[in-house]
Structure formats: structure tokens, C-alpha cells
Amino acid sequence: MxxxxxxxxxxxxxxxxxxxxxxxxxxxxxxxDTPLTIIDLIKKLERKKLKxxxxxxxxxxxxxxxxxxxxxxxxGEGKKRYExxxxxxxxxxxxxxxTIKDVSMDKDIDSYSKRIIEKTGFKSIGHxxxxxxxCPVCQ
Amino acid sequence: MxxxxxxxxxxxxxxxxxxxxxxxxxxxxxxxDTPLTIIDLIKKLERKKLKxxxxxxxxxxxxxxxxxxxxxxxxGEGKKRYExxxxxxxxxxxxxxxTIKDVSMDKDIDSYSKRIIEKTGFKSIGHxxxxxxxCPVCQ
DNA sequence: TTCGATGCAAAGGATTTGCAGATGC
DNA sequence: GCATCTGCAAATCCTTTGCATCGAA
Numbered sequence: 001m002x003x004x005x006x007x008x009x010x011x012x013x014x015x016x017x018x019x020x021x022x023x024x025x026x027x028x029x030x031x032x033d034t035p036l037t038i039i040d041l042i043k044k045l046e047r048k049k050l051k052x053x054x055x056x057x058x059x060x061x062x063x064x065x066x067x068x069x070x071x072x073x074x075x076g077e078g079k080k081r082y083e084x085x086x087x088x089x090x091x092x093x094x095x096x097x098x099t100i101k102d103v104s105m106d107k108d109i110d111s112y113s114k115r116i117i118e119k120t121g122f123k124s125i126g127h128x129x130x131x132x133x134x135c136p137v138c139q
Numbered sequence: 140m141x142x143x144x145x146x147x148x149x150x151x152x153x154x155x156x157x158x159x160x161x162x163x164x165x166x167x168x169x170x171x172d173t174p175l176t177i178i179d180l181i182k183k184l185e186r187k188k189l190k191x192x193x194x195x196x197x198x199x200x201x202x203x204x205x206x207x208x209x210x211x212x213x214x215g216e217g218k219k220r221y222e223x224x225x226x227x228x229x230x231x232x233x234x235x236x237x238t239i240k241d242v243s244m245d246k247d248i249d250s251y252s253k254r255i256i257e258k259t260g261f262k263s264i265g266h267x268x269x270x271x272x273x274c275p276v277c278q
Numbered sequence: 279t280t281c282g283a284t285g286c287a288a289a290g291g292a293t294t295t296g297c298a299g300a301t302g303c
Numbered sequence: 304g305c306a307t308c309t310g311c312a313a314a315t316c317c318t319t320t321g322c323a324t325c326g327a328a
Contacts, residue, residue, distance in 0.1 A: 058319075078316075101261075103255055131264050133256075136259075136260035198309085279328100282325105287322095288321085292317080292318100
């Protein structure tokens with residue numbers, strides 16, 4: 001059983017309907033090594049002969065995000081990107097060619113969170129951390 | 140000489156024109172303890188009896204950002220916020236009441252940057268780091 | 279059958295652009 | 304006077320909403 005099958009089965013067992021767009025979106029996001037925009041997703045669906053309305057895709061990513069199957073990331077581009085909820089990680093984005101690589105380094109960030117809780121009195125803290133620079137090719 | 144005067148004088152010496160909107164925007168951003176949206180800025184200008192067009196404000200923040208007088212921050216709200224370029228820092232945002240507090244912790248992030256450079260081959264790395272949680276009042 | 283998924287059109291909000299006119303220096 | 308700032312209208316881009324219909328289970 002593939003990871004995609006697992007996720008879809010899980011959704012089904014939670015009582016959600018399984019549609020072709022839903023299934024393919026999960027597969028596309030599993031196969032992508034970079035967070036995708038709504039437009040990216042639509043283009044990839046079209047290559048699979050699916051032509052859902054843009055609204056449907058917006059609603060579908062909202063659905064998958066609410067169930068924590070995928071995560072929303074924002075690099076300050078004025079649009080959102082989506083990726084499968086893997087082990088929590090961050091990204092390095094090339095400011096020139098927009099290449100995105102994953103980076104993980106959470107233990108340390110967690111220790112920050114604790115310090116922030118102490119200092120500010122905030123609770124149940126999440127965070128976003130993104131790095132920007134020039135990739136080896138663009139330097 | 141106030142900080143605002145310093146900034147304005149500096150702009151003038153760089154050969155830029157000084158307008159009332161420009162001057163007041165710098166003052167407003169210096170006085171704010173939280174990053175402001177375009178709409179926030181317009182409202183604050185109106186309290187000072189200035190009614191610039193929204194486009195003007197967009198162009199003005201672009202101007203000030205390009206000169207690194209102010210910085211753009213993005214909390215994934217679908218709109219940008221602006222704050223005076225102070226010592227580099229981060230924010231804790233209350234997901235409920237949207238209260239924003241500053242946090243600084245850069246030495247550690249810098250050590251991350253170094254690790255990222257080593258691991259990924261990226262260069263001249265900047266970053267964004269924002270924390271989200273519930274402020275003491277909203278808990 | 280039923281509830282959720284879908285399409286379509288329209289609206290909403292943030293941001294950008296083109297161009298003519300006004301203004302700082 | 305000239306470069307730049309400004310206003311206004313329009314356009315663009317991303318996202319959301321309302322409503323009628325369709326389809327998975």
C-alpha cells in the first residue's frame with residue numbers, strides 16, 4: 001500500500017467522500033519535492049486529464065489543510081503554497097530562481113519557543129521559519 | 140534631533156524629495172510598536188489630516204523599503220505589514236486577538252544560517268521567523 | 279436518498295500599472 | 304525646469320461566497 005493509498009483510506013474511514021480530484025491532489029503533493037501554489041496544482045491536475053474549477057481546488061486544499069493532511073506555507077509571495085504534512089521542517093528559497101530546499105532543525109527552535117513562552121506569557125506556540133538566499137546555480 | 144528627523148535628513152541628503160506624506164509615514168512607523176498594514180497607515184495618516192491616495196501609500200512603502208528605512212513582514216494574512224528597520228528581530232502573534240510582540244534571538248538563528256550554507260550550498264542567507272500562539276489575555 | 283463535492287458567476291481584498299497633472303528643490 | 308511625487312481609474316492577481324446541480328456512498 002502506497003502512502004497515497006494510506007492517506008486516502010484514512011480519509012475514507014473518517015467518513016469523507018473520495019473523489020478523483022481529491023485522490024490526485026494527494027498524489028501530486030506526495031510526489032512534489034517543493035510546496036505548490038493553487039495554479040501549480042491545477043496545471044498538474046490538467047496533465048492527468050482532470051480539469052476541476054479553480055474554486056474546487058481552493059476548497060480541496062482547505063479541506064486537506066483542516067484535516068492536517070497538508071500544510072500551508074507562505075514565502076511572502078502574495079499567494080499560498082501547499083505541501084504534504086511531513087515531519088515539521090523549513091525551507092531555503094533561492095531569491096533568484098525560486099528553487100526551494102527543505103531544511104530541518106527543530107529541537108533548537110523548540111527551545112526558543114520555550115524561552116518565548118517564559119518571556120512573553122504566550123501559550124501553545126507554533127512558528128514559521130524560512131530562509132532566503134542564492135542557490136549554488138544562481139550565485 | 141529626533142530619530143524621525145535623522146531619517147528624513149538622511150533621505151534628503153541622498154537627494155530624495157521630502158513630502159509631508161513621506162515625513163509622516165516615517166513618524167507613524169517609528170511610533171508604532173507593531174507592524175502596520177497599508178490600511179493601518181492610511182488611517183493613521185488621516186488622523187493627521189492627510190488623505191493620500193492608497194496608491195501613493197503603496198508607492199511610498201516601496202520607496203522606503205527599497206532604501207531599507209522600513210521592512211516588510213508577512214504573517215500569512217494575505218497582506219503585507221511594515222515596520223521601521225530596527226535591530227533585526229522577530230514577532231509573536233496572538234492567533235486570537237492579533238496582538239504582536241517583538242522577540243529577538245538572532246545569534247542562534249545565525250548559527251543555523253551557517254549550517255544551512257554548509258548543507259545546501261546557498262549563499263547570503265536571510266530569514267523570516269514568526270511565532271504564533273495565544274497571548275496571556277486570550278488564553 | 280443524503281450530504282458533501284462541483285461549477286460558474288460574482289464579489290472581495292490586496293496590489294500594480296498607465297497616464298496626466300502637481301510639486302519639491 | 305525637471306525629476307519625482309501624486310491622484311485617479313482601471314487592471315490584475317489571489318481568494319472567497321452564493322447558489323444551483325451533481326455525484327459518492
